[in-house]
Amino acid sequence: MKKVLTILLVLTQTLAWSQDNYCGTEMSEDQMTWLRNWQLENLSIAGSTREDDIIYVPLKVHVVGNDEGGGYISLNILMQDICDLNDQFAPTGFYFYIYEGINYINNSDYYNHDWLNGAYMMSENNVANVVNMYFVGDPAGNCGYFSPSGNAMAVANACAGIGNSTIAHELGHFFSLPHTFYGWEWGTPSLSEQEQVDGDNCVFAADGFCDTPPDYAPYRWNCSGPPTFTDPDGVEFQPDGTYYMSYSNDECTDKFSPLQQEAMIANINGPRDELLAYDPIVITDVDTTTxxxxxxxxxxxxxxxxxxxxxxxxxxxxxxxxxxxxxxxxxxxxxxxxxxxxxxxxxxxxxxxxxxxxxxxxxxxxxxxxxxxxxxxxGAETFSPTSIEDIDGTAAMQLYPNPVALGGMVNVTVDGQMDGQWQVRMMDITGRQVMNSTETMAQGRLQLEMPATQAGMYIIQLSNGDKFFQSAIQVN
Ligand SMILES: [Zn+2]
The missing domain is CATH 2.60.40.10 (Immunoglobulins)
Structure with a gap:
């Protein structure tokens, strides 16, 4: 018992610690070089080429769960997040939309990942030429991060609740924005690199944006009690906690600065212009259902x-x-x-x-x-089919052999021979889930390994975000 308690304590501490580090992003040299050059050419927004057109941005949403398919972010929260994200980015003109449905990934090594497994997750699952975002349990001990080498973002479900600004913050990195306190992530920068309150070195120091004031706070802080710093001229100041790219609490943040917005627009029209290759979407009104x-x-x-x-x-x-x-x-x-x-x-x-x-x-x-x-x-009674006909099979899905032996392989085909990725769920007759994984159908067929321990009736469900099939199989 004592051992269990110890393990639980360690686990709790690990989890509590895990979101202490707000952001794990390290901007790449390429990104910073591009940004510094852009900033030198755009010292103010006087020369803005900004148009009022909406820029539609395809967002691939990867919902990651553990091996058993547990731990997914709530879809209710996710949908509200994307809705809020479009409010947060409205001044920039970016409008994010879900690109081709949700990609579910069940992998415990990705759900709570270290940097290496995060890199594998991204290289295995990224969709080309869109923005890839992974919702996971623990992204390498951070609330979130953008990985330049993985070219994708990972966000902790616990930091993606309604009202969060983690998602906007990481997208800011994706579109070239450093932290407002850039340079302080790795300790105290040299005096010349500490941004002054009078703005004299704003082009070269910190994030290089002259419309974001000095910020020396590379840790979580609350805007109701901001820390006080002294700049190289001896001037005392408190950082501005309203910027998404600062580390102030989410409820403090509400903006990108005008130059930050312009930089992101230039970024999507420059190094990230592959995102503009899609037909514009039509934002549709929808009624509620009955x-x-x-x-x-x-x-x-x-x-x-x-x-x-x-x-x-x-x-x-x-x-x-x-x-x-x-x-x-x-x-x-x-x-x-x-x-x-x-x-x-x-x-x-x-x-x-x-x-x-x-x-x-x-x-x-x-x-x-x-x-x-x-x-x-x-009710108290559970559904326990006595025959395969009891389950309303769509008849468009075929399983063979059926019955199948314990631990045997079963072949699954569906009408229309729809090759590609399928989410496969298998339940025993008590409703207990025994399988939840993504499988590939090739040449109109996919193979599943049946449970090896318990005979009985199982229900198999296949969905690909577009079609749903269900049938039952007897395991003897
Ligand atoms: Zn960050």
Whole structure:
């Protein structure tokens, strides 16, 4: 018992420590050279070539979980984050949109990663010519970082809550912005490199932006009690905590400076112009949906097999289903991103009351609200199919052999022979998840290894963000 306690304590300390370091970004020499040159040519914004056009930026969202598919960031928070991000970047004209759905990755080494595994994660999963962002448990002990060599960002789920500015901060790095306290990350810079309050050395010292005042605080600080510093001229000052690129608390920050904005615009039109190669998206309004099944207050749903359905909505790109034990949806039991108009929830508790609602996601639009929630309750009885026909197979998915031997290989095919990446989930008849992984279908077929320990009926679900298939298999 004592040993368990010790391990728990160590774990707690590690986790508490892990987000102490706000940002792990080290800007590359290439980035800094580009920025310094741009700054020398753009000492003020008088020569701005700024247009009012919206710059659409494709954002590839990678949601990373552990090996068992646990620990994902809540989709509700993620959608709100992207919505807020577009408010934060509105003065810059950047509009981020989810590029081709969400990529789920289940890998414990990536979920809580060190620098090396973070590099592997990025090189294995980055999509070319878009902005890649990974939502993980622990990004190498930081709240987040941008890796110039990996050319992607990793953000801790715990630092990506609603109202965060970590995502905007890391994107600032991605588009060439250093910290406002640049140079102080590695100790006290020489006097000539310490930015003066009078602005005399603002072009050369620190971040090189003359419209961001001196900042010597390379640690988390709260704007309600800012630290006081003395500049090389002996002038006392307090840093400005409203900049996203500072380390002040998230709730203090609300801006990029005009020159920071201009630099990011020049960056996307220069070294990052591959991001501009896409057709502009059309930001679509979407209505809320109508929940179809179950009826409000319906009782005795199977906790291991609750099917929920809702009406299709015009212009919908996807739907997000949330199931929660609480009326304010703080305790999320299930959060599913789907292009389908139904979902089967397999991980509920028996004899509990749940609320559920569905958010409609339109192209470039993650901001619309949910419908009013409905309530249902689960019964004591769980779903235990006695025959394969009991499960509403779509008949468009074939499994063979079926039955299959314990630990045997089963071949999966679907109508249309849709090659590519599929999210595969397998549940036993109690609803317990025994597999959740990404598999590749090639030449219309993918192979799965069945559990080796327990015979019985299993449910296999395949989804690729566009199509959903489900069928049952008997393991003997
Ligand atoms: Zn940073």
């Amino acid at each position: 929940l179809l099944f179950p009826e409000d207050l319906q009782e005795n749903l199977f906790s291991n097999y609750a099917e929920l359905s809702w009406a299709s909505v015009e212009n919908a790109e996807a739907y997000i289903v949330l199931v929660s034990l609480t009326v304010n949806f703080t305790a999320i039991a299930a959060s599913i991103y789907t292009t389908d108009t139904s979902a089967i929830i397999t991980n509920l508790l028996p004899e509990k009351t749940y609320r559920w609602k569905v958010k409609v996601v339109g192209e470039g639009n993650t901001c619309e609200g949910y419908n009013t929630y409905r309530t249902f309750s689960t």
